[in-house]
Amino acid sequence: MEFAVEVEILARVRHRNLLSLRGYCAEGQERLIVYDYMPNLSLLSHLHGSHSSECLLDWKRRMDIAIGSAEGIVYLHHQATPHIIHRDIKASNVLLDSDFQARVADFGFAKLIPDGATHVTTKVKGTLGYLAPEYAMLGKANESCDVYSFGILLLELASGKKPIEKLSSTVKRPIVDWALPLVCDRKFSEIADPRLNGDYVEEELKRVVFTALICAQNQPEKRPTMLDVVELLKGESKDKFSQIENDELFKSPPAIENSDGKSAAEDDSPDLIVEVKESKHDLKDNTSV
Numbered sequence: 308m309e310f311a312v313e314v315e316i317l318a319r320v321r322h323r324n325l326l327s328l329r330g331y332c333a334e335g336q337e338r339l340i341v342y343d344y345m346p347n348l349s350l351l352s353h354l355h356g357s358h359s360s361e362c363l364l365d366w367k368r369r370m371d372i373a374i375g376s377a378e379g380i381v382y383l384h385h386q387a388t389p390h391i392i393h394r395d396i397k398a399s400n401v402l403l404d405s406d407f408q409a410r411v412a413d414f415g416f417a418k419l420i421p422d423g424a425t426h427v428t429t430k431v432k433g434t435l436g437y438l439a440p441e442y443a444m445l446g447k448a449n450e451s452c453d454v455y456s457f458g459i460l461l462l463e464l465a466s467g468k469k470p471i472e473k474l475s476s477t478v479k480r481p482i483v484d485w486a487l488p489l490v491c492d493r494k495f496s497e498i499a500d501p502r503l504n505g506d507y508v509e510e511e512l513k514r515v516v517f518t519a520l521i522c523a524q525n526q527p528e529k530r531p532t533m534l535d536v537v538e539l540l541k542g543e544s545k546d547k548f549s550q551i552e553n554d555e556l557f558k559s560p561p562a563i564e565n566s567d568g569k570s571a572a573e574d575d576s577p578d579l580i581v582e583v584k585e586s587k588h589d590l591k592d593n594t595s596v
Contacts, residue, residue: 309415309416310333310338310340310415312414312415312416312417313340313413313414313415313417314328314331314333314340316391316414316417316419317340317414319387319391320382320383320387320391320414322378322379322382322386323375323379323408324375324376324378324379324382324408324409324410324411325379325382325383325410325411325412326342326343326345326402326410326411326412326413327342327343328340328341328342329341329342329343342412343404343410345402345403345404345410346404346405347363347402347403347404347405347407348402348403349398349399349400349401349402349403350372350398350399350401350402350403350409350460350464351397351398351399351401353403354398354463354464354467355398355469362502363407364407364502365503365506366503366506366507366508366511366512368407369464369465370508370511370515370540371407371408371409372401372403372407372408372409372464373461373464373515373540374537374540374541375408375409376401376409376411376457376460377457377533377536377537377540378537379409379410379411380393380396380411380453380457380533381533381534381536381537383411383417383453384450384453384532384533384534385532385533385534389419389420389421389422390419390420390450391414391417391418391419391420392417392418392420392427392448392449392450392452392453393411393414393416393417393453393456394416394417394418394432394433394448394452394453395413395415395416395417395432395433395434395437395456396411396437396453396456396457396460397434397436397437397456397459397460397470398460398463398464399413400412400413401460416432416433418448420449420450427447427448427449429446429448430446431443431446433456435470435471436459436469436470436471436481436482437455437456437459437460437470438452438455438456439451439452439454439455439456439527440455440525441527442455449527450532450533451527451528451530452527453533454522454530454531454532454533454536455522455523455524455527455530457522457533457536458483458518458519458520458521458522458523458524458530459482459483459519459523460519461515461516461518461519461522462482462483462486462516462519462520462523463482464515465498465499465500465512465515465516465519466482466486466498466499466500467500467501467502468482468485469482470482472485483520483523486498486516486519486520487520487556487557490516490517490520490557491557491558491559495509495512495513495516498512498516499512510542511542513552514539514540514542514548515540517539517548517551517552517557518531518536518539518540518551520556520557521551521554521556522536524556535547539551
Protein backbone atom coordinates (compact mmCIF):
# COMPACT_ATOMS: atom_id res chain seq x y z
CA MET A 308 0.00 0.00 0.00
CA GLU A 309 2.77 2.45 0.92
CA PHE A 310 4.46 1.71 -2.42
CA ALA A 311 1.30 2.60 -4.35
CA VAL A 312 0.79 5.78 -2.30
CA GLU A 313 4.37 6.89 -2.84
CA VAL A 314 4.23 6.33 -6.60
CA GLU A 315 0.93 8.22 -6.85
CA ILE A 316 2.20 11.18 -4.82
CA LEU A 317 5.55 11.34 -6.60
CA ALA A 318 3.80 11.30 -9.96
CA ARG A 319 1.83 14.39 -8.90
CA VAL A 320 4.56 16.61 -7.47
CA ARG A 321 6.99 18.79 -9.39
CA HIS A 322 9.16 21.10 -7.32
CA ARG A 323 12.91 21.72 -7.06
CA ASN A 324 12.84 20.87 -3.34
CA LEU A 325 10.90 17.62 -3.65
CA LEU A 326 12.52 14.35 -4.71
CA SER A 327 11.59 13.50 -8.30
CA LEU A 328 10.27 10.17 -9.55
CA ARG A 329 12.32 8.74 -12.42
CA GLY A 330 10.51 5.43 -12.74
CA TYR A 331 9.17 2.41 -10.89
CA CYS A 332 8.77 -1.35 -11.19
CA ALA A 333 5.82 -3.40 -9.89
CA GLU A 334 6.31 -6.85 -11.36
CA GLY A 335 5.36 -9.93 -9.36
CA GLN A 336 6.73 -9.44 -5.86
CA GLU A 337 9.28 -6.85 -7.01
CA ARG A 338 8.73 -3.24 -5.94
CA LEU A 339 11.24 -0.62 -7.01
CA ILE A 340 11.14 3.18 -7.14
CA VAL A 341 13.84 5.10 -9.04
CA TYR A 342 14.75 8.58 -7.80
CA ASP A 343 17.36 11.17 -8.62
CA TYR A 344 20.71 10.25 -7.06
CA MET A 345 21.49 12.29 -3.95
CA PRO A 346 25.29 12.22 -3.45
CA ASN A 347 25.21 13.96 -0.07
CA LEU A 348 22.73 11.47 1.41
CA SER A 349 20.36 12.87 4.05
CA LEU A 350 20.33 15.65 6.61
CA LEU A 351 20.36 12.92 9.25
CA SER A 352 23.70 11.60 8.02
CA HIS A 353 25.30 15.03 8.51
CA LEU A 354 23.73 15.81 11.89
CA HIS A 355 23.90 12.42 13.61
CA GLY A 356 25.29 9.84 11.19
CA SER A 357 28.30 8.89 9.11
CA HIS A 358 29.18 12.47 8.04
CA SER A 359 28.48 14.21 11.37
CA SER A 360 32.16 14.49 12.30
CA GLU A 361 33.09 16.10 8.97
CA CYS A 362 31.25 19.35 9.76
CA LEU A 363 30.14 19.89 6.17
CA LEU A 364 27.04 21.86 7.16
CA ASP A 365 28.13 25.45 7.67
CA TRP A 366 25.53 28.02 8.62
CA LYS A 367 24.76 29.12 5.06
CA ARG A 368 24.06 25.54 4.02
CA ARG A 369 21.80 25.06 7.04
CA MET A 370 19.78 28.15 6.17
CA ASP A 371 19.49 27.02 2.55
CA ILE A 372 18.30 23.58 3.72
CA ALA A 373 15.76 25.13 6.11
CA ILE A 374 14.29 27.45 3.49
CA GLY A 375 14.45 24.93 0.65
CA SER A 376 12.71 22.15 2.57
CA ALA A 377 10.10 24.65 3.80
CA GLU A 378 9.40 25.72 0.22
CA GLY A 379 8.97 22.09 -0.79
CA ILE A 380 6.36 21.60 1.93
CA VAL A 381 4.63 24.84 0.89
CA TYR A 382 4.15 23.26 -2.53
CA LEU A 383 2.55 20.18 -0.95
CA HIS A 384 0.24 22.18 1.32
CA HIS A 385 -0.75 25.10 -0.88
CA GLN A 386 0.04 24.46 -4.55
CA ALA A 387 -0.50 20.75 -5.22
CA THR A 388 -4.02 19.71 -6.23
CA PRO A 389 -5.40 18.23 -4.09
CA HIS A 390 -3.26 19.39 -1.18
CA ILE A 391 -0.89 16.85 0.34
CA ILE A 392 0.22 16.27 3.92
CA HIS A 393 3.51 14.43 4.24
CA ARG A 394 3.08 12.95 7.78
CA ASP A 395 6.74 11.98 8.18
CA ILE A 396 8.84 15.16 8.06
CA LYS A 397 12.19 14.32 9.67
CA ALA A 398 15.93 14.64 9.10
CA SER A 399 16.30 11.34 7.25
CA ASN A 400 13.59 12.39 4.80
CA VAL A 401 15.42 15.58 3.78
CA LEU A 402 17.92 14.48 1.15
CA LEU A 403 20.81 16.62 -0.09
CA ASP A 404 21.94 16.94 -3.69
CA SER A 405 25.47 17.67 -4.92
CA ASP A 406 25.07 21.36 -3.94
CA PHE A 407 23.53 20.53 -0.54
CA GLN A 408 20.13 21.72 -1.74
CA ALA A 409 17.27 20.08 0.15
CA ARG A 410 14.90 17.56 -1.42
CA VAL A 411 12.01 16.39 0.77
CA ALA A 412 11.51 12.66 0.19
CA ASP A 413 9.61 9.52 1.21
CA PHE A 414 5.89 9.95 0.58
CA GLY A 415 4.81 6.50 1.76
CA PHE A 416 2.78 7.99 4.64
CA ALA A 417 1.45 10.98 2.67
CA LYS A 418 -2.26 11.76 2.46
CA LEU A 419 -4.26 13.70 -0.11
CA ILE A 420 -6.58 16.28 1.46
CA PRO A 421 -9.92 16.53 -0.38
CA ASP A 422 -11.11 20.02 -1.29
CA GLY A 423 -12.95 21.61 1.63
CA ALA A 424 -11.71 19.11 4.20
CA THR A 425 -10.08 20.47 7.36
CA HIS A 426 -8.38 17.19 8.25
CA VAL A 427 -8.34 13.45 7.66
CA THR A 428 -8.74 10.92 10.44
CA THR A 429 -6.31 8.08 9.98
CA LYS A 430 -4.18 5.49 11.71
CA VAL A 431 -1.26 7.20 13.42
CA LYS A 432 2.01 6.72 11.56
CA GLY A 433 5.27 8.57 11.89
CA THR A 434 8.41 8.92 13.97
CA LEU A 435 8.55 9.53 17.71
CA GLY A 436 9.88 12.99 18.50
CA TYR A 437 8.30 14.55 15.41
CA LEU A 438 4.61 13.71 15.95
CA ALA A 439 2.19 16.55 16.69
CA PRO A 440 0.39 15.74 19.97
CA GLU A 441 -3.14 16.03 18.57
CA TYR A 442 -2.25 13.67 15.75
CA ALA A 443 -0.54 11.18 18.06
CA MET A 444 -3.54 11.10 20.42
CA LEU A 445 -6.52 11.47 18.08
CA GLY A 446 -5.27 10.47 14.64
CA LYS A 447 -6.47 13.76 13.13
CA ALA A 448 -3.99 14.80 10.45
CA ASN A 449 -3.81 18.08 8.57
CA GLU A 450 -1.19 20.52 7.37
CA SER A 451 -0.56 21.70 10.93
CA CYS A 452 0.87 18.28 11.82
CA ASP A 453 3.58 18.77 9.20
CA VAL A 454 4.23 22.27 10.58
CA TYR A 455 4.85 20.79 14.03
CA SER A 456 7.26 18.20 12.62
CA PHE A 457 9.06 20.90 10.64
CA GLY A 458 9.50 22.93 13.83
CA ILE A 459 11.28 19.98 15.44
CA LEU A 460 13.42 19.62 12.31
CA LEU A 461 14.42 23.30 12.48
CA LEU A 462 15.55 22.94 16.10
CA GLU A 463 17.52 19.85 15.14
CA LEU A 464 19.15 21.70 12.24
CA ALA A 465 20.12 24.72 14.36
CA SER A 466 21.33 22.85 17.43
CA GLY A 467 22.63 19.52 16.11
CA LYS A 468 20.64 17.78 18.85
CA LYS A 469 18.32 14.81 18.35
CA PRO A 470 14.53 15.28 18.66
CA ILE A 471 14.55 13.21 21.84
CA GLU A 472 17.64 13.18 24.02
CA LYS A 473 18.23 10.30 26.39
CA LEU A 474 19.54 11.83 29.60
CA SER A 475 19.66 8.56 31.54
CA SER A 476 18.21 5.08 31.43
CA THR A 477 14.89 6.45 32.73
CA VAL A 478 14.75 10.07 31.55
CA LYS A 479 14.25 11.40 28.03
CA ARG A 480 14.04 15.07 27.08
CA PRO A 481 12.24 16.36 23.96
CA ILE A 482 14.22 19.00 22.11
CA VAL A 483 11.49 21.62 22.69
CA ASP A 484 11.76 21.18 26.48
CA TRP A 485 15.49 21.87 26.19
CA ALA A 486 15.30 24.82 23.79
CA LEU A 487 12.32 26.79 25.10
CA PRO A 488 13.83 27.83 28.48
CA LEU A 489 17.00 28.96 26.69
CA VAL A 490 14.96 31.10 24.30
CA CYS A 491 12.99 32.59 27.19
CA ASP A 492 16.33 33.63 28.68
CA ARG A 493 17.56 34.74 25.23
CA LYS A 494 20.56 32.38 25.42
CA PHE A 495 20.75 31.70 21.69
CA SER A 496 24.47 30.96 21.68
CA GLU A 497 23.76 27.93 23.87
CA ILE A 498 21.34 26.61 21.26
CA ALA A 499 23.67 26.86 18.26
CA ASP A 500 25.35 23.61 17.22
CA PRO A 501 28.85 23.62 18.82
CA ARG A 502 30.24 22.26 15.54
CA LEU A 503 29.60 25.71 14.03
CA ASN A 504 32.25 27.15 16.38
CA GLY A 505 30.26 30.36 16.71
CA ASP A 506 30.32 30.95 12.95
CA TYR A 507 26.67 31.79 12.30
CA VAL A 508 24.51 34.85 11.69
CA GLU A 509 22.88 35.64 15.03
CA GLU A 510 19.76 37.24 13.58
CA GLU A 511 19.21 34.25 11.31
CA LEU A 512 19.69 31.85 14.21
CA LYS A 513 17.05 33.78 16.17
CA ARG A 514 14.63 33.58 13.25
CA VAL A 515 15.15 29.85 12.91
CA VAL A 516 14.73 29.12 16.61
CA PHE A 517 11.72 31.38 17.20
CA THR A 518 10.04 30.01 14.08
CA ALA A 519 10.79 26.44 15.16
CA LEU A 520 9.20 26.88 18.58
CA ILE A 521 6.12 28.64 17.20
CA CYS A 522 5.71 25.70 14.81
CA ALA A 523 6.15 23.14 17.57
CA GLN A 524 3.49 24.55 19.90
CA ASN A 525 1.05 22.05 21.37
CA GLN A 526 -1.96 24.10 20.24
CA PRO A 527 -2.36 23.50 16.49
CA GLU A 528 -4.48 26.63 15.99
CA LYS A 529 -1.53 28.78 17.10
CA ARG A 530 0.94 27.33 14.63
CA PRO A 531 1.80 29.28 11.47
CA THR A 532 1.23 27.97 7.97
CA MET A 533 4.21 26.89 5.92
CA LEU A 534 3.77 30.05 3.84
CA ASP A 535 4.31 32.02 7.07
CA VAL A 536 7.31 29.85 7.92
CA VAL A 537 9.08 30.62 4.64
CA GLU A 538 8.41 34.32 5.10
CA LEU A 539 9.81 34.22 8.66
CA LEU A 540 12.91 32.25 7.73
CA LYS A 541 13.70 34.67 4.91
CA GLY A 542 13.22 37.67 7.20
CA GLU A 543 10.60 39.17 4.91
CA SER A 544 8.20 40.33 7.65
CA LYS A 545 9.78 42.23 10.52
CA ASP A 546 6.40 43.04 12.05
CA LYS A 547 5.33 39.40 12.12
CA PHE A 548 8.66 38.34 13.60
CA SER A 549 8.43 41.06 16.24
CA GLN A 550 5.02 39.72 17.28
CA ILE A 551 6.48 36.24 17.64
CA GLU A 552 9.41 37.48 19.74
CA ASN A 553 6.90 39.05 22.13
CA ASP A 554 4.58 36.05 22.21
CA GLU A 555 3.53 34.83 25.66
CA LEU A 556 5.21 31.51 24.86
CA PHE A 557 8.60 33.19 25.32
CA LYS A 558 7.84 35.29 28.39
CA SER A 559 8.83 32.76 31.03
CA PRO A 560 10.25 29.24 31.05
CA PRO A 561 7.67 26.44 31.14
CA ALA A 562 7.08 24.39 34.25
CA ILE A 563 9.29 21.33 34.28
CA GLU A 564 7.41 19.26 36.84
CA ASN A 565 4.08 17.49 36.86
CA SER A 566 1.70 17.79 39.80
CA ASP A 567 3.18 14.60 41.28
CA GLY A 568 6.60 16.25 41.40
CA LYS A 569 8.14 14.04 38.74
CA SER A 570 9.93 15.33 35.70
CA ALA A 571 7.66 15.55 32.67
CA ALA A 572 10.25 13.54 30.75
CA GLU A 573 10.65 10.83 33.35
CA ASP A 574 10.24 7.49 31.68
CA ASP A 575 7.82 5.81 34.11
CA SER A 576 5.42 4.75 31.37
CA PRO A 577 5.93 3.17 27.94
CA ASP A 578 6.56 5.38 24.95
CA LEU A 579 3.57 6.18 22.77
CA ILE A 580 3.20 3.25 20.43
CA VAL A 581 2.68 4.17 16.80
CA GLU A 582 3.33 2.45 13.52
CA VAL A 583 6.73 3.82 12.62
CA LYS A 584 8.36 3.51 9.27
CA GLU A 585 12.07 2.85 8.96
CA SER A 586 12.71 5.05 5.96
CA LYS A 587 14.71 3.64 3.07
CA HIS A 588 16.94 6.71 3.52
CA ASP A 589 17.58 6.12 7.25
CA LEU A 590 21.06 5.08 8.28
CA LYS A 591 21.79 2.36 10.80
CA ASP A 592 22.30 4.97 13.51
CA ASN A 593 18.88 6.55 12.96
CA THR A 594 17.18 7.28 16.26
CA SER A 595 13.62 6.62 15.11
CA VAL A 596 11.88 4.00 17.19
